[in-house]
Amino acid sequence: LFPAQLPPASLPVLQAAHCQMIKDLSACLLGQNLRVDCRYENKTSNPLTYEFSITKDNRKHVIHSTMGVSENIYRSRANVTSHKNLLCLHLQSFTTSDEGVYMCQLRAANDYTGNQIRNITVIKDKLEKCAGFSLLIQNTSWLLLLLLSLPLLQAVDFVSL
DSSP, rough: OOGSSSSHHHHHHHHHHHOEEEEEEEEEETTTEEEEEEEEEEEEOOOOEEEOOOOOOOEEEEEOOOOOOOOHHTTTTEEEETTTTTTEEEEEEEGGGOOOEEEEEEEETTTTTTOOOEEEEEGGOOOOOOOHHHHHHHHSSSHHHHHHHHHHHHHHHHHHO
């Protein structure tokens, strides 16, 4: 069957095969180091492989990867940490020569929908400093934060009386 001849009932099956999706890619400065956060949604327990790379001067340079080989100039400066649905690239001694388009690429084993890729342009002068409590906020539900702040809100109401 050609794609135009597929019955409509087959479309949901194709969509359900999608195992992971990159939700957000962000970058910030932590002291003199760059942190690139690649947040994703994973709908499978299959092993996940990743690649962080940078494109500059129209060339792709692999910074850190479980899919291929990282370039020598980044091996001693880069590492990746993993939290629940979050991969963090840490690049030490970030300078303007490290500016470019950073890419996060994910692939789950046996996911036939292909790789997930997200890009972000990183320019040193435009980067914000990383928030110290950002991981707490990212991993804590907003409902819990609201519940924790209720006593503070009640105290403010009591003072205003």
